[in-house]
Amino acid sequence: MCPSGTAPWGRSYDLFRRWQRDGTWARIVTHLQAQADAKGLIAWQVNVDSTVCRAHQHAAGAATMGELQKAPPGGVAVEPVDHGLGRSRGGLTTKIHLAVEQGQEPLSFVIRAGQRGDSPQFEPVLEAIRVPRLGPGRPRTRPDRVRADKAYDSRKNRAFLRRHSIKATIPVLADRIRNREKLGSRGGRPPMFDTTDYRERHAVECGINRLH
Secondary structure (H helix, E strand, O other): OOOOOOOOHHHHHHHHHHHHHHOHHHHHHHHHHHHHHHOOOOOOEEEEEEEEEEOOHHHHHHHHHHHHOOOOOOOOOOOOOOOOOEEEOOEEEEEEEEEEEOOOOEEEEEEEEOOOOOHHHHHHHHHOOOEOOOOOOOOEOOOOEEEOOHHHOOHHHHHHHHHOOOEEEOOOOHHHHHHHHHHHHHHOOOOOOOHHHHHHHHHHHHHHHHHO
């Protein structure tokens, strides 16, 4: 249903799809992010999480008959081989991994199949952050701090954050705590975890709710 005074839904969809394929929507979002950063409206404390979207039943043939679509996938973005579709307990689903700044606005997202785990997408979603400057200078790609739940606790993810000098607020998995305690002094120091700062992770939940 389109608002009154606008074109019929078919023509509106054609325009929406054309802008999606030629990158117009992506350029609009990028320019808005640059303006927001120039005005100091982006809080560079990023929260990472994911949300699952149930695919329509008609998407079941997309993986094998994608070439039969009237408007096949493509455009400026590379279409995933699996079209971001997978089968999980919820059926045919797609998972959207997001990096949301503290003001509840998304800075980047990565689309994967619904059965894919969260932790392996931690680096890709952070590396997808790219906010250009309105004037000269390279785009900003690194936040000051990253918050995430324990699903993202891994040595690989923490090493990535250390390499880029990004502070982290991520709880440690219970089995990793037990393993470290068994090793005693050889287990090393546990990662720092600020329970008060972790409360600010609600921004990603609110950001996802706003998108829904």
